[in-house]
Amino acid sequence: MHELPVMNSILAVVLKHAASNQVKKVVAIHLQVGELSDLEDAWMQQYFDYVSKGSLAEGAVLKIERIPVVMRCSACGHSFRINVKDGMKPLCPECGGDKHSLVSGREYLIKNMEVL
Numbered sequence: 001m002h003e004l005p006v007m008n009s010i011l012a013v014v015l016k017h018a019a020s021n022q023v024k025k026v027v028a029i030h031l032q033v034g035e036l037s038d039l040e041d042a043w044m045q046q047y048f049d050y051v052s053k054g055s056l057a058e059g060a061v062l063k064i065e066r067i068p069v070v071m072r073c074s075a076c077g078h079s080f081r082i083n084v085k086d087g088m089k090p091l092c093p094e095c096g097g098d099k100h101s102l103v104s105g106r107e108y109l110i111k112n113m114e115v116l
């Protein structure tokens with residue numbers, strides 16, 4: 001269960017941004033979450049509601065967009081997207097290599113927020 005600390009850190013960033021922009025209320029928060037992340041949308045919203053209670057961001061709706069998993073081939077340096085549902089042992093489409101490192105897919109970030 002990683003949602004609680006993640007939501008706390010997202011809330012901290014949102015409130016900091018709100019304070020420096022004279023925001024009265026945060027209505028929605030657009031998040032980008034990597035497809036490999038085990039953060040669940042429903043839990044994220046529940047935990048966010050919990051941690052944001054009594055703050056400017058209370059009641060804000062999380063709009064979650066999944067970002068694709070990108071790997072880089074260790075042999076030829078080619079970067080390519082993979083479909084998580086196909087499993088985690090894809091071959092490089094350029095050279096057929098099977099050693100890759102993760103470029104993106106596990107991160108989460110705040111894309112923007114809607115405020116009053």
Ligand SMILES: [Zn+2]
Binds near residue numbers: 094096
């Ligand atoms: Zn390759």
